[in-house]
Amino acid sequence: MLDDATIIAVATPPGRSAISVIRLSGPKSTDCLMALTRSQLPEPRRASRRWLWDATEQRIDDAIVLFFAKPYSYTGFDCVELHLHGSPAIAESVLQTCLDMQGVRLARAGEFTRQALLAGKLDLHQVEATAELIDADTSAQISTAIAQMDGKSHRQLTDWRSRFHKIAVDVEAALEFGEEEGDVDQAHLSQVEVRLSSLRAEIATISTSQQTHQLVRDGLSVVLTGPVNAGKSTLFNAFVGSDLAIVHDSPGTTRDVLEVRLDLNGQLVRLKDTAGLRHTDNAVEQMGIERATHEINNADIRLYCVDAVKWASGETPLPSRNSSNDLLVLTKSDLVSRETIQATQFDLVISAMHAPDMARLRQALSKRVDQICTNTKTECSIILNRRQTEALKDILFSLEGCMLARQCGDLALLAEELRSIDHAFAHVLGLQGAEKLLDDIFSTFCIGK
């Protein structure tokens, strides 16, 4: 983008499909379009049907072409979209014809959006929301991304920033005009602590509430655990619907943590199969157990599996729950007669071989997932992305610094913390730290020397 190159890329995923789309952006995209169609530019922003030709005057495809004249395009440059029939060979031949032209090169990852950002067509926040939308796996993720695009969180951050800015104005005015300048109102300074406290409370609330959205974005971690040979891997495969995990009668088969992303009623779940827990002298198995323990501790939901046969014989004791969200599952129920076992302490008694059992398990898991999402959800409807959430943590940290500085009475230190906070906001909002501080001081206070 730093050069004036025109960039080109296939916008649709590789492989055969009904149609594939090629996108061009940059000053040469109009030349490419005219060369490909051997005709004048079509009317901007209107789908037109054109034959495409290669350099040897061979027809490539009968295509729909779209032209967006700058600056009214996604990137702010002249843009062209070519809707081709979905053969990789057609796309390849169009690409080659364009790349043979001077000043045209393949786009790097994200470069169209990068152009749009640099041209001011999108702000950083929208870019991030766009990326999340593209990456969304589930409907919950899509609604989170859309909620970000509406700019509500952007407005909230901007509002906070301006409130901090006003505090900074009062503090800077006090610093620049000293203790003896009667016009700088002392009342403004005495309110600083109250104003900072209320900002801290608000930011802390929203910062905490971001956990839900993080769950939506990253997916809940559901970990299968239990003693060796409890049937965890069998259950895992039954969930996935294929033989992903190796299943064997010999205990300690699973070592690595296996993970699949599942769409559970629109909510992303990361289901993990882990090594069975037991005392072992095998170094490799021990490493597997350590990994399993780490996953268990960090899980949102633990699925404790207990072999029904071993439960009936009293060999396996009842596992204790880490949290009320965990599920206790008695497995291999097909190997015992249901009437003979006491299973009231378990949430479910199932056999992975039995499809209705699996449906019940899915349902139970789904209910737990919903519960977690509702419990962490507060009234707050602001959804922040990861970068913003991290920035809020930094801001909260600086806010503690503000409080300390206020206590020790050093206004210069307080001003410095407020500057850090402003930088954090400017950074997260994608703005340069343009300081209007003095302007604001002079519209607020009457200052004489």
Place this chain on the structure above:
Amino acid sequence: MTITRHYDVIIIGGGHAGCEAASASARLGVSTLLLTQKLQDIGTLSCNPAIGGLARGHLVREVDALGGIMGRCIDKAGIHFRMLNRSRGPAVQSPRAQADRELYQKAALELLSHQENLDIVADKVMAFERHNDRWTIQTKSQSFNANAVVLTTGTFLNGVIHFGETSRSAGRIGDEASTGLARDLANLSLSMARLKTGTPPRIRKSSIDYSQLAIQRPDEAPVPFSYMTDRIAQPQVPCHLTYTNADTHQLIADNLHRSAMYSGNITGTPTRYCPSIEDKIDRFADRERHQIFLEPEGYHSDLVYPNGISNSLPEDIQVQFVRTVAGLENAEIIQPGYAVEYDHVDPRNLDAKLELHAYPCLFLAGQVNGTTGYEEAAAQGIVAGFNAALRSKGQAAFILSRTDALIGVLIDDLITQGVSEPYRMFTSRAEFRLILRADNADLRLTERASALGAVSDARLRKMECRRHHIESMNSSLVEFKIPLRTADLQTDTDRVELDFEKCGLKFDQSSYEYLHTEDLYKHHTRRLEREIKAIRAEESRVLPTDMDPFTISGLSNEIREKLRASKPSTLAEASRISGMTPSALARLYHYTKSIDEVA
């Protein structure tokens, strides 16, 4: 035909910028001439009789650390010293002192007349031009030429004075406006703009009734400005405060239309930092009163400078409104206040040496660049003086960056942003306020000035000695495991002093204060030092002087125009031009890299 005398460097103008420039140039060992209209102009405090103040005290300390004269002058002339912002934190503490005008002028003249390599000539410049690779200057009676020239013409360019409904062309009262010089400067075709400043009436001291006014006492132990001054010897006097009231405001409001400022006669932009009383009453109508600080003009002077009521009302109204103020009921106005309009050169014509882009070896410093304040003028004077001398010696430039000094912030702001009103220094303009303090200017700058040969051995030794004391105190604290900071400065000082006594160590108050401050800010200092590193990296990305922004692809014409106007010399300067976009910067960065690759 008179004989033309040659100097390496000639300074035109004997105000604060001129004095510092002359001294700085001469200290570098080049033959220097200071040309001033009148000898009495040297060191004149033309506005209020005070030096320093918030941020400005920092500037004086920096000028002093570089070997300048302002700090030493005020230490000999100060009659009311105060350290400001004592309760706000050490980073923003700044010294201020009221001056005896006569003593200040005497001190300045004495320092300059004893300066080696420096001649002073009082004469009026009639013509000024570039001749081959030298600048020639024609005065009323002589002619000079120089390798490099520093112009410090203050507010004299096309100066117009406004008293109420009348106005006349002039500089300060009693001075002739420098019109010949103005003509030749105009011939240089630099971009100019118009600014406005004002001054209050002067009141006869014996006509003021002090009995009912609030007293402001000076500090009991006055803290000197200069690192070379051990203590302030002259006696200290109190100042007084009074306030305007509803009657004052009514009177001024009723006669606003008769003010030069409000009748539309003035087109120059006024400063918001030092508003006229008309402005205060018009813009902040809800204020019940405004403070007036009665500044004595000296031990023996019968004049008082009432700071806070600069105005351009007709004289009769000035007398009336002044007499509504408590203590001033019988005030006798010796000279009425007035407004001054003047031209200044757009400082974006300058580079970081304060040399004009278009005219090599011609430097500008002080109010002519659109600043306000003695201290801002002195700060520019010293940088221009050094660089004029270095230029004539053919040596590398002396540049202070925003990361080095408030002077660096001042100059960088001027040359990258230009000015839209008279520019005044504020500590909030500095990104690195916690580091660029008034208490460490010597530790930051004296060594650098010494490398130029610009400071005396005594000054360098003094700084090294201080540094040594601080370091040894610090190692004692570490060795004897004495905690540096646990409470406020006073408590900590008492505690540590006692601990030092117990261990049989010598306690050094000033070193301890310094360490206490450093410790208070250390958390931020680490972060700021990382930022400084990043900025220095950008500063090392040099943009070629012959860069034509119109040949760089992908820049908007608006940005190209801005680049052409301010001619940034580094990527860092470019980044601070207003309206600069991240993408334009990215392109410039790319451009500097492409040059590196070719080279």
